[in-house]
Amino acid sequence: MMFEAHIEKLYRINMNLREDETLLLITDDTKPYLADLLEEFYQVGKLMSKRVKKIQYSSLGQHGKEPPEEVWIETFGESPIEELKRSGLFRRVINKESYSEEDVLSILKKHAQDLPHVIIAFPYYSTTHTFYRKVLTRYFGVRYASMPLFEPEMFYGPMDVDWEEVGRVSNQIAEILTEGEWVEIKADGTQLEFSIKGRQAIADTGLFHRPGDYGNLPAGESFIAPVEDSAYGKMTILYGPDRRLDSPITFKFKDGAVEEIEGFDPYVKYLEKVFKEHERARTIAELGVGTNPKAKRVDNVLECEKILGTVHVAIGDNHTFGGINKVPFHTDYVIFEPTVMIGGKGWQKLFLEKGRLRI
Structure with missing residues (x-):
């Protein structure tokens, strides 16, 4: 693996990832190199964390869009997402329409299970300014690194x-x-x-x-x-x-x-x-x-x-x-x-x- 030492440093220093914590890795398919980078993060993560999950989804084409349904399911589980869909809230969340954040949060808190402790998100298009990120960090205490447009060369400059x-x-x-x-x-x-x-x-x-x-x-x-x-x-x-x-x-x-x-x-x-x-x-x-x-x-x-x-x-x-x-x-x-x-x-x-x- 080309970037093993740098990824290990990121997990250890930037995220303080512990062996008893779970880790979720997400990216999109906008750039070909992202699949290889996802695999490197995954392999190093398996050496440092008790459980690692990964998901790559189709490019959304724009910064600030909510991640697709499969990412929400991988993160929160199927039950809360199905409940949000039945209530009509999930569509409104995904499209950033008007909705009650309290109602969404209530469903997620009631039904979500086994959330990750740490998320590393490096899709080409940013997830920083999304309700997905906001609800995870503000209400569930997830530690979240957002790395849109990340390129491995950055390990040798602004990451060092x-x-x-x-x-x-x-x-x-x-x-x-x-x-x-x-x-x-x-x-x-x-x-x-x-x-x-x-x-x-x-x-x-x-x-x-x-x-x-x-x-x-x-x-x-x-x-x-x-x-x-x-x-x-x-x-x-x-x-x-x-x-x-x-x-x-x-x-x-x-x-x-x-x-x-x-x-x-x-x-x-x-x-x-x-x-x-x-x-x-x-x-x-x-x-x-x-x-x-x-x-x-x-x-x-x-x-x-x-x-x-x-x-x-x-x-x-x-x-x-x-x-x-x-x-x-x-x-x-x-x-x-x-x-x-x-x-x-x-x-x-x-x-x-x-x-x-x-x-």
């Missing part, structure tokens, strides 16, 4: 860091964001402001040792859900989730949502299609600050958004980490060398100056 130091910086930034009430971002082609008043920031430290801990691997960011109707201004981006754009595109925000997209890259057509299908996909969802000193790659947003000194702004779903917007779409866009001001009642702070942290 001092996680204690990444955690220290990430927690410090999260405290500042939580105290703040407003944010202003300036960069080349970007001048954007919005409110974060009353929202709680989260540090993605890469160390998921306590019940309910979750985040990305590679990790290294602090993030917060902006107030959904508060964003005004413009944001220019050079990269999509997995490639450099042919030419820059600019989002124009009004009342918290993307009112217009300017640019000629084909990605504009894709976003316009998403917005036509899901109006709430236009809504500002997240502000994140990168804290990983070994993150360098710019054409893969999983690593790019962790680059120390960058910020990223997402649109779409944020209901799983403190916001109220529920939609089957969430995508982050990285801003390089930003100058960022954060303030509250009677104070303001120069937080980043042209990509240099001021903390």
Whole structure:
């Protein structure tokens, strides 16, 4: 196995996986290498955990969509999913329609059995901003590593860091964001402001040792859900989730949502299609600050958004980490060398100056 030592380190250091715990591995079939990676994770996991399950499902084609039925069954068992289907709730959950989370939780708590202690999720399309992840971590105490767009080369860069130091910086930034009430971002082609008043920031430290801990691997960011109707201004981006754009595109925000997209890259057509299908996909969802000193790659947003000194702004779903917007779409866009001001009642702070942290 090519990556055995790195996977073992991930299990031991990042997840604190114990021999008496159960492990679930999930991925999709978007990229051919994911099947081989799944098998390597599985073989190493069998040496470290009493029981390991794995599942690979058909690509969903979009970040933020709920995992398919077979993943829910593998995780919770057939009984609760059948009950959710009989009640009409499962379809609404999968489609991110309006539903009572309390009703769903009640059924899952009553019927679910033998849940995994640890989940490693590395489908190409992200499961981070899903109710599936939220209910597992918040209500069942599962430790959850989300690794969308992960490529094995990341083991040699942003995964090979001092996680204690990444955690220290990430927690410090999260405290500042939580105290703040407003944010202003300036960069080349970007001048954007919005409110974060009353929202709680989260540090993605890469160390998921306590019940309910979750985040990305590679990790290294602090993030917060902006107030959904508060964003005004413009944001220019050079990269999509997995490639450099042919030419820059600019989002124009009004009342918290993307009112217009300017640019000629084909990605504009894709976003316009998403917005036509899901109006709430236009809504500002997240502000994140990168804290990983070994993150360098710019054409893969999983690593790019962790680059120390960058910020990223997402649109779409944020209901799983403190916001109220529920939609089957969430995508982050990285801003390089930003100058960022954060303030509250009677104070303001120069937080980043042209990509240099001021903390």
